[in-house]
Amino acid sequence: MELDIRSLSFACTSILATNALVLAIFWIKHKKQTDLGLYALGNLFISISFALVGLRGSIPDFVSLVAGNTIGIAGSFLLIRGSFVVFKLKYNRWFEDIALSLVVVLLIHATYYEPSLKERVLVVSSTIIVQYLYLAFLFLKRSNKEPLSPITITGISFGLVSIYMLFRNTYSVFEDMSMFHDTISAYLHEGNIYAITYIVIMTASTGWTIGILLINYTRIEKERENVILELQKLARTDPLTGLKNRLVIDEIMELATKRAQRVRKEMALLALDLDGFKEVNDTHGHDVGDEVLRQVSKRLSQTLRQTDTVARLGGDEFLVILENLNSKEDVKDIANKLVEIINETYIVKKLSINVTTSIGIAIYEHNNENVQTLLKNADLALYTMKESGKGGYSFYKQYF
Structure with a gap:
């Protein structure tokens, strides 16, 4: 049919x-x-x-x-x-x-x-x-x-x-x-x-x-x-440097302290502040200051290990979380490297810019210190360093 x-x-x-x-x-x-x-x-x-x-x-x-x-x-x-x-x-x-x-x-x-x-x-x-x-x-x-x-x-x-x-x-x-x-x-x-x-x-x-x-x-x-x-990602990232921002610090530190307890390794918190950065902005403008911050962020990221975390808290304030440390001596070695690398001259728009860094260090000692306490201790150590001359690092309490 x-x-x-x-x-x-x-x-x-x-x-x-x-x-x-x-x-x-x-x-x-x-x-x-x-x-x-x-x-x-x-x-x-x-x-x-x-x-x-x-x-x-x-x-x-x-x-x-x-x-x-x-x-x-x-x-x-x-x-x-x-x-x-x-x-x-x-x-x-x-x-x-x-x-x-x-x-x-x-x-x-x-x-x-x-x-x-x-x-x-x-x-x-x-x-x-x-x-x-x-x-x-x-x-x-x-x-x-x-x-x-x-x-x-x-x-x-x-x-x-x-x-x-x-x-x-x-x-x-x-x-x-x-x-x-x-x-x-x-x-x-x-x-x-x-x-x-x-x-x-x-x-x-x-x-x-x-x-x-x-x-x-x-x-x-x-x-x-x-x-x-x-x-x-944008909500958790600093738009200027691409680093982690303040919003995620508590979360990252909570996880880091738990890992430190589990593997029984040292963990340290470093609070960094740039010395003389305000003068850079006042003298050369914020565009030059922003470029200095970007270069600082790059130097920090390249110097630290993949297991470490670096964040920008705002302005010229940075925070570094060091994990899987064998001893407190490792913290001193890393802090020395950071001071040395950040204190090197910055070239921006053919200008030579010099800033230094002050670092406050708090060690997590597996004694139930919480995140806020660690942050407070690192800030106190940073304040001590700035009061004593700047351009170096200081530990909270007398670890050494």
Whole structure:
């Protein structure tokens, strides 16, 4: 029994137009996802193509066969463009322009100069095979072999169209051979083979629409998570130096004291203050002062170990947390290095800037000292150092 081709054509038009509408709605909501707009437009073009081809006999063949098929192929190129956007690939339009021009010439030839249904079918099908095989390759190559991922679903949907069209081309070329007549020709006469084409396209279009929506949903969620993480990072980071800020010091120190108790290693807290920094700002301006602070931060980070933490509390005040120390002598060695490296001359805008540092040191001795006590002790040691001459370090209490 031959299926109602025109009804199936308009059903295919409706499904593709609905898919285009759904994609367009999501694109309007997420304008940043330009691939959604390209996929929506591609589906719309293909739906118009099926509507025009379905009206063959009621409208001129040039509109139905030539324009209709060309619009459908142009729609498939839009799907390729959208896929390039998804995977951030560079897209060149010259191939598309040449291919569309060639398709129009061949369709006009097969419709008017040398009318041939078989040639027309081969032109359209071959173009679609190349396009959709390429789309399937783009997605399946990037699916990481995850059978139920949105990328895999999309790739399979495109592959379904290309594989069916390849079969259809094979049938069209060899339909007169006896083996086809004896096996499938009776079931795939002209009417039914067109009908199956519409059913395959409807199924595949729904598949790639769902896949693309899932890909974008996953991407949007990932971007949202990245934005949240970035905001959290900004909230915990000093904007000038990129170091940890005051907001996270308590949290970091709580974890550090717990680690020190667990591994029975020494831990020290160093409060640093730049001597003479106010004069730098007053004499040379805050832009020079800011650059000095950035250079100080860089020197601290490069001198300390990965297990240590350096933070900027504000102004010219810094805090260093030293972990995994074998003895209190290690603290003296590190403090000497920090004093030496920070006291070196800074070159900013061809100016030679000299500042020194005073450091107050508090040692965590596993005797239930809390974070606030450690901070207070380090500040007291810093005050003692500044009162006694600056440019060096001082311990809270007499550790040595």
